[in-house]
Amino acid sequence: MIVDPAAILTPAPLGHNDLHVAMKRATHRLGVVRLGPPQPVLAALAELSRR
Template identity: 40%
Template sequence: MSRTGGEPPSLIRVPNRELASRLGSETARAAQTLGSGQVAVIGPEPQLTALAEAIRVHVPAVSWGPKVDLEQKVVVLGATQSKGLEFDSVLVVDPGSLVTASPRGLNDLYVALTRSSQRLTVLCLEEVPELLAGLSA
């Protein structure tokens, strides 16, 4: 990654049954910590609505869908939607599914992991993909 400031990336292992709750609380924490900064949650395309609904329990102003309002404090995006954008804080959800969801899965994961300017948090379901083994838990 080419980030020159901010915090070191972090990894959180989350049991599948706790993902919604943990994602909501981590997103709320990131939004509060950043002040005026913007938070992006990047996950597998088929899960975006479920991820956004989980976040809305903790952060009411969240935008997602085909016409994401990029002016919102919190946005939920697929990797393709996030390409070329930069956010203060990024939470990447279920990187294993990002990799397996498309033929360009490794590219999608790279895009997701490189959108953050200050803070990157990766939420892995149970197993950490080998590619991310170097991130601290």
């Protein structure tokens, strides 16, 4: 489970890489808990998963 992906994306210049690694480590299911609207990167992934 990833909690608050915005906190992963913002602090470091490698935030996108860190989030990618966290998402790829899931073996069966991935849960994301966030506050507020999703970041554009995550919104695009949500659209892909609905197809």
